[in-house]
Amino acid sequence: MFIISYIYILLSIFIIPILADPSMEELEGTWTSKSNTVFTGPGFYDPIDELLIEPDLPGISYSFTADGHYEEALYRVVSNAKNHSCPIASITYQHGTYEIVSNGSVILTPIAVDGRQLLSDPCNQDNPNESQYSRYVQPTFFKTYQKFVDPYHGRWTLQIYQFDGSKMQPLYLAYQPPLMLPTYALNPTDSASETASTLRNSNSNSKRSIKNKLKRSLENSYRTNAIKKNYFEDSKFDNYWWGSVICLGLISSFVFLKN
Known part of the structure; x- marks a missing residue:
C-alpha cells in the first residue's frame, strides 16, 4: 500500500501535469509521424x-502556433486488397486557424x-499515369489529444x-517554433471565401504583392528560427526525468530496507 502511494505521488508530480490543462502553448511546434x-x-x-x-515516404505532419494558427x-497511400497494383495515393495541404x-x-x-490536393487513383482514372490536382477544403474535428x-x-x-x-498515428515533436508557411491567405481569389485572412483584396496588384511576399518568405525559409527538438534537449522534461529517477530510487531503497 505504501509503494502504491509513492507511485501515485510520482504520477501526480511528474506525469499528470503533462496531460492536464490543454492549451495552445502545449501544442506549439511542428509534429510529424514515425x-x-x-x-x-x-x-x-x-x-x-x-x-x-512529394516526400520520400508516406506520413503526416501538423504544425500549431501559440496564437491559433495551424498547418497540415x-x-x-491506401492499398487495394483486391488489386495490389491499384493503390490510392493523396498529398494534401491545408492551413488556417484552430481552437481548443x-x-x-x-x-x-x-x-x-x-x-x-494531388490524388492518384490509377485504376479509376482515364489516364493512370496522371494525378488529379485540385483545390481542397476540409474542416477537421479532433475529439481530444494527449501530449x-x-x-x-x-x-x-x-x-x-x-x-x-479512434487513435491517429502518434506524432513526434520535430521543430519548435513550428516550421510553417505564412499564416495569411496565400492564393486569394474570392474575398468572400478568405476566412481567417486579413488580405481581402483580390485585384492583380494585391496578388502581385502577395507573390512577392511569398517569394521573400521562401527565400528565407532555410533561415527559420525553428529548431529541431529531441527528448533530452527539453529542460522541462529533464526536470521530470531526474525527479522520476530520484523518486524511483527512494521507492527501491524503501523496498530493499523493508525486506
Whole structure:
C-alpha cells in the first residue's frame, strides 16, 4: 500500500501535469509521424507555383502556433486488397486557424482558397499515369489529444484522437517554433471565401504583392528560427526525468530496507 502511494505521488508530480490543462502553448511546434519524412512548410508546398512536393515516404505532419494558427501536410497511400497494383495515393495541404474548446476537443478551420490536393487513383482514372490536382477544403474535428514523452523513442509525443475517438498515428515533436508557411491567405481569389485572412483584396496588384511576399518568405525559409527538438534537449522534461529517477530510487531503497 505504501509503494502504491509513492507511485501515485510520482504520477501526480511528474506525469499528470503533462496531460492536464490543454492549451495552445502545449501544442506549439511542428509534429510529424514515425516516417520522419513529412513536414509542414516550404518543403512540402510551394505556394508561388502552387506545387505539392512529394516526400520520400508516406506520413503526416501538423504544425500549431501559440496564437491559433495551424498547418497540415498529409501524404497517404491506401492499398487495394483486391488489386495490389491499384493503390490510392493523396498529398494534401491545408492551413488556417484552430481552437481548443473547453472539453479538450480541437477544431481546425482551413483558409478555403488555399487547400490543395494531388490524388492518384490509377485504376479509376482515364489516364493512370496522371494525378488529379485540385483545390481542397476540409474542416477537421479532433475529439481530444494527449501530449507526453514516449519512453521508447524518448521524444515528446502528440496522440490525437479523431472525431470518432479512434487513435491517429502518434506524432513526434520535430521543430519548435513550428516550421510553417505564412499564416495569411496565400492564393486569394474570392474575398468572400478568405476566412481567417486579413488580405481581402483580390485585384492583380494585391496578388502581385502577395507573390512577392511569398517569394521573400521562401527565400528565407532555410533561415527559420525553428529548431529541431529531441527528448533530452527539453529542460522541462529533464526536470521530470531526474525527479522520476530520484523518486524511483527512494521507492527501491524503501523496498530493499523493508525486506
